[in-house]
Amino acid sequence: xxxxxxxxxxxxxxxxxxxxxxxxxxxxxxxxxxxxxxxxxxxxxxxxxxxxxxxxxxxxxxxxxxxxxxxxxxxxxxxxxxxxxxxxxxxxxxxxxxxxxxxxxxxxxxxxxxxxxxxxxxxxxxxxxxxxxxxxxxxxxxxxxxxxxxxxxxxxxxxxxxxxxxxxxxxxxxxxxxxxxxxxxxxxxxxxxxxxxxxxxxxxxxxxxxxxxxxxxxxxxxxxxxxxxxxxxxxxxxxxxxxxxxxxxxxxxxxxxxxxxxxxxxxxxxxxxxxxxxxxxxxxxxxxxxxxxxxxxxxxxxxxxxxxxxxxxxxxxxxxxxxxxxxxxxxxxxxxxxxxxxxxxxxxxxxxxxxxxxxxxxxxxxxxxxxxxxxxxxxxxxxxxxxxxxxxxxxxxxxxxxxxxxxxxxxxxxxxxxxxxxxxxxxxxxxxxxxx
Amino acid sequence: xxxxxxxxxxxxxxxxxxxxxxxxxxxxxxxxxxxxxxxxxxxxxxxxxxxxxxxxxxxxxxxxxxxxxxxxxxxxxxxxxxxxxxxxxxxxxxxxxxxxxxxxxxxxxxxxxxxxxxxxxxxxxxxxxxxxxxxxxxxxxxxxxxxxxxxxxxxxxxxxxxxxxxxxxxxxxxxxxxxxxxxxxxxxxxxxxxxxxxxxxxxx
Numbered sequence: 001x002x003x004x005x006x007x008x009x010x011x012x013x014x015x016x017x018x019x020x021x022x023x024x025x026x027x028x029x030x031x032x033x034x035x036x037x038x039x040x041x042x043x044x045x046x047x048x049x050x051x052x053x054x055x056x057x058x059x060x061x062x063x064x065x066x067x068x069x070x071x072x073x074x075x076x077x078x079x080x081x082x083x084x085x086x087x088x089x090x091x092x093x094x095x096x097x098x099x100x101x102x103x104x105x106x107x108x109x110x111x112x113x114x115x116x117x118x119x120x121x122x123x124x125x126x127x128x129x130x131x132x133x134x135x136x137x138x139x140x141x142x143x144x145x146x147x148x149x150x151x152x153x154x155x156x157x158x159x160x161x162x163x164x165x166x167x168x169x170x171x172x173x174x175x176x177x178x179x180x181x182x183x184x185x186x187x188x189x190x191x192x193x194x195x196x197x198x199x200x201x202x203x204x205x206x207x208x209x210x211x212x213x214x215x216x217x218x219x220x221x222x223x224x225x226x227x228x229x230x231x232x233x234x235x236x237x238x239x240x241x242x243x244x245x246x247x248x249x250x251x252x253x254x255x256x257x258x259x260x261x262x263x264x265x266x267x268x269x270x271x272x273x274x275x276x277x278x279x280x281x282x283x284x285x286x287x288x289x290x291x292x293x294x295x296x297x298x299x300x301x302x303x304x305x306x307x308x309x310x311x312x313x314x315x316x317x318x319x320x321x322x323x324x325x326x327x328x329x330x331x332x333x334x335x336x337x338x339x340x341x342x343x344x345x346x347x348x349x350x351x352x353x354x355x356x357x358x359x360x361x362x363x364x365x366x367x368x369x370x371x372x373x374x375x376x377x378x379x380x381x382x383x384x385x386x387x388x389x390x391x392x393x394x395x396x397x398x399x400x401x402x403x404x405x406x407x408x409x410x411x412x413x414x415x416x417x418x419x420x421x422x423x424x425x426x427x428x429x430x431x432x433x434x435x436x
Numbered sequence: 437x438x439x440x441x442x443x444x445x446x447x448x449x450x451x452x453x454x455x456x457x458x459x460x461x462x463x464x465x466x467x468x469x470x471x472x473x474x475x476x477x478x479x480x481x482x483x484x485x486x487x488x489x490x491x492x493x494x495x496x497x498x499x500x501x502x503x504x505x506x507x508x509x510x511x512x513x514x515x516x517x518x519x520x521x522x523x524x525x526x527x528x529x530x531x532x533x534x535x536x537x538x539x540x541x542x543x544x545x546x547x548x549x550x551x552x553x554x555x556x557x558x559x560x561x562x563x564x565x566x567x568x569x570x571x572x573x574x575x576x577x578x579x580x581x582x583x584x585x586x587x588x589x590x591x592x593x594x595x596x597x598x599x600x601x602x603x604x605x606x607x608x609x610x611x612x613x614x615x616x617x618x619x620x621x622x623x624x625x626x627x628x629x630x631x632x633x634x635x636x637x638x639x640x
Contacts, residue, residue, distance in 0.1 A: 040622050044590065046634040047625065050564065050571050051591040057478045062492045067470045070499030071463055140475075425593075 028432065045429050052422060060126065060158040061193045123176055127418075128155025128381065130166060139416075145176035151186075153380060154344060161193040162200050168344050187219035192228070206251055207240055208233045216243075217311075221251040310336050310345040317352055321359060330356045347373055347382035354386070358393065367393050371406075378413060388419045391426070400430045455515065458506045466506075470499050473516050477523045483587045484527040494530060498523040517601065524584060524602045531580035570631055574624040578617050585610050586617035 031038045058066070123145070125137040132147040143149070143157055151166040158164075160179045166172065170186025180201040181190075192200045192211045202209045202218050209218055214228020223232055225243045232241040232249050241249040317332040333356065336349045354369025367390045374387035387410045395403035407423045407430075414420065457465030474495065481494045501522050509518060575583050581603065588599045589610075600610040625631040 039626070043622060043625055043631070043634070044618070047571055047621070047631070048591050050567050050634075051483060051587070057475045058492055058495070063471075063474050063478070063495070066492050066496040067467060067474070067499060069496045070470070070503060071466060073500055074461075074503045075463075 031433070041433070045433075048425070052425075060124070060163065061161055064161075123159050123174075124157065126156040126158055126163065128166075129153050130155035130157055143174060143176075147174045149174055160200060163191045165189040168342070183218055183220065185220070187217065189215070189217045191215040203235075207249075208235060222248060224248040310339065310341040310349070314345070314348055314352060321352070321356060326356050326360050343377060344380055344382065347377040347380050347386075350376075351382050351386050351389075354389070363393055363397055366390075384410075384414050384417055384419075387413065388417075388423065391423070395426055395430065400433070404430045451515065455506075455509065459509065461503070461506075466499075466503060469515060469519075470502075473519050476516060477519060480520055480588070480592065481523055481527055483592050484524070484584050485530070490530070494523070494527055497530075498526045501526060521602050521604070524588075525604075528580050528584055528603075531576075531583070567630055567634060570628055571625075574621055574628065574631075577624065578620050581605075582613040582617035582620070585613035586621065589614050590618065 027041075031041050057063075123143040124140050125143065127139070128151060130137050130149055130151045132144060132149055134148075134150075137143065137157075143159065148171070149157065149166065150171045152169060154166060154168045154170075156163060156165050159174055159181060160176065164172075164181065165188060167187045167189070170188055171184040172186075172188065173182040173184060174180075175182075178201070180203060181188075183202060183204045188202070190200070190202060190211070192214055200211050202211070204218065204220050206221065207223075209216070209223050210231045210233065211228065214230055215226040216228070216230050217224045217226070223230060223241075223243060225245055225247055227245050230243050231239060232243065234240055241247075243249055313332050313336050317329040317336075320326075320332065321329040330353065333349050333353045337346065337353075341349065350369060350373045354366045354373065357363075357369055358366035370386040370390035370393070374383050374390060377383035377386075387406065391403050391406035391410060394400075394406055404427055407427050410417065410423050411420065411427070417423075454465050454469060458469055477495060477498060478491055481491045481498070485491055485494055498519065502519055505522065509515075513521075575587070578586070585599055585603060585605075588594045588602065589596060594602070596607055596610050596614070599614075600607045603610065605613075
C-alpha cells in the first residue's frame with residue numbers, strides 16, 4: 001500500500017472522532033485523487049450507518065429484566081450460603097440453629113418477582129412531553145409512584161411492566177402500588193409485557209380494564225385490543241366484556257364487536273348486564289358484523305371515533321405500503337385526510353403520503369411532502385421525523401448541499417432531538433466529501 | 437487534628453456515597469447506578485455484539501460481574517468507564533467462546549426500523565436488514581480484539597486512548613488492531629456484492 005494511502009487509511013479511521021483542519025484537507029485532497037481511498041471512505045461511511053441502525057437501546061422492560069436478573073442472581077448466591085454452612089455444625093444445637101437460619105433465610109429472601117424491581121426501575125418518561133402534577137418530566141426522569149400525568153402533545157411513559165403512549169391532551173392518574181392507571185381524559189395505547197405475569201389495570205370513570213400481557217387502546221368509552229386479552233369490568237367487579245385480539249368494547253351499549261380489519265379470534269363473549277350508569281341502554285349478546293353501533297351511540301358518547309378510525313386505517317395503509325401496494329396505501333391515506341382528523345393524525349397521514357411517493361420513486365415529491373409535515377407540525381414528533389427523513393432522502397440521492405441545509409435546520413430546531421447524533425455525523429461526512 | 441482530603445477527584449461526593457453503598461451491596465444503590473449507565477452500556481454492547489438479543493444477556497452478565505467487582509472498586513475511574521470496561525471484557529469473552537454464533541436477529545432489526553426515520557420504505561428496510569446480516573458476518577470473521585477495537589473507534593467514534601483504556605491495551609496496540617481490522621473488513625466488503633453496491637451508491 002502506498003504511504004499516502006496508508007496515512008489516509010488512518011485518517012479515515014479517525015474521521016469519526018474528529019480531525020484537525022489540516023487532516024481534513026489532507027484527507028479531502030487525497031480522496032479526490034485516489035479512487036481506492038475514495039471507495040474505502042465511502043464504504044466505511046455506509047458501514048457506519050448500517051451499524052448505527054443496529055446500535056439501539058433496549059426496551060425498558062428488557063433493561064429492567066437484565067438489572068433484576070443480575071440482582072436476583074447475586075441475592076440468591078448470598079442466601080444459599082447460610083443454610084449450607086449451617087448443615088456442617090455437628091451439635092444438636094447447631095442443627096436447630098441451622099433450621100432457624102433456613103427459615104429466616106426463606107423469609108428474608110427477596111421476593112423473586114422481577115416486576116417489583118422492574119416497577120421501581122422503569123417508571124419513567126421515555127419520549128415526548130408529559131407533566132407530572134404540573135411539572136414537566138425530563139427524559140428518563142422517574143415518574144412518582146403516585147402521579148397526575150398530562151400530555152398536551154403526546155408522550156410515552158414506562159409504568160411498571162407497561163409502555164403507555166399518552167395521546168394528545170390526555171390526562172391520567174398513576175398509582176404504582178396497585179399498578180393502576182386511571183384515564184381521566186383523552187386516550188392512550190398500552191403495551192403490557194406478558195412475561196412479568198402481573199396484572200396491570202387501566203380504568204376510566206366508567207369501567208376497568210385488567211390486562212396480563214397485551215397491546216390495547218383505551219378511551220373514555222371504549223377499549224380496543226390489538227394483541228392479547230383483556231377483561232373489562234364494572235367498578236362492582238361485574239364482567240362487562242372479555243376481549244381478545246381484534247375485538248373492541250364500546251360503551252354505552254356494552255356491545256362487543258369485531259374489528260372489521262381483523263378476523264375474530266374467539267367466539268363472542270357473553271355480555272353482562274349494563275353497568276349502573278347505563279341502565280337505560282340495551283345489552284347485546286351477539287357479535288355484530290356490521291357497524292350499526294356507531295349510529296346508535298348516545299349523545300353523551302365522547303369517544304374520539306374519528307381518531308381511532310384514522311389510526312386503524314393508517315395501520316392498513318402501512319401494511320399495504322409494506323406489501324408494495326402503493327396506490328392502495330395512497331387511497332387509504334387520502335380517505336383519512338378527507339375525514340379531517342386532528343393534527344397528530346393529519347401529520348401521520350401526510351408523512352405516510354410522502355412515504356408513498358418515496359416508495360414510488362418520486363423523490364422530489366417525497367421530500368416536498370416531508371418538508372410540509374416538518375414545517376406545519378414542527379412541534380409534533382411526526383414533524384421531527386419528517387424533517388430528518390427529508391434530509392436522508394436528499395443525502396442518499398446525491399444532493400449533498402440540500403441535505404446539509406436540511407440537516408442543519410434539523411439540528412437548529414431539535415437540539416435534543418432523537419436523531420441529533422446521526423444528523424451531526426451526516427453533516428460531518430457531507431462536509432468531508434463535498435468539493436471545497 | 438488533620439483534615440480529610442479527597443484523593444479521588446474524579447468522583448463527586450454524591451457519587452462516592454453511591455459507590456460506597458454499592459460496595460456494601462445496597463440493592464437500591466446498585467439499581468440506580470445500573471439504570472443510570474444502562475443506555476450507554478447497551479449501545480456499546482450493541483455495537484460489539486451486533487445483536488439485540490445478545491445485548492440483554494451481555495448486559496445482565498456485565499452487571500453480575502460488576503456486583504462482584506464493586507468491593508474492589510476504589511473510584512480510580514468514573515463509574516461509567518469502569519462499567520464499560522467490564523462490559524467490553526464480557527463481550528470479548530462471549531465473542532471468543534466457541535459456541536458463539538452471530539446474526540442480525542429480526543427482533544433487533546425491528547427495533548432498528550423503529551429507530552429509522554419513517555420515510556424509509558419497505559425496500560430500504562429489507563436491503564438494510566440483508567446488509568446488516570452481511571456486515572455482522574464479516575465482523576465475526578475478524579478476531580475479537582481487532583473487531584472490538586475497530587467498532588468502538590470507527591463506528592462508535594471513541595478516541596483511540598479511550599478504546600485502549602476500555603480494552604486494557606496500549607494505544608499502539610489499539611491503533612494496530614484498528615488498522616488491521618479496517619483493512620480486513622474493507623477487503624471482505626469489497627468482495628461482497630451486497631456491500632460493494634452500498635459503497636457504489638454512496639460514491640460521489
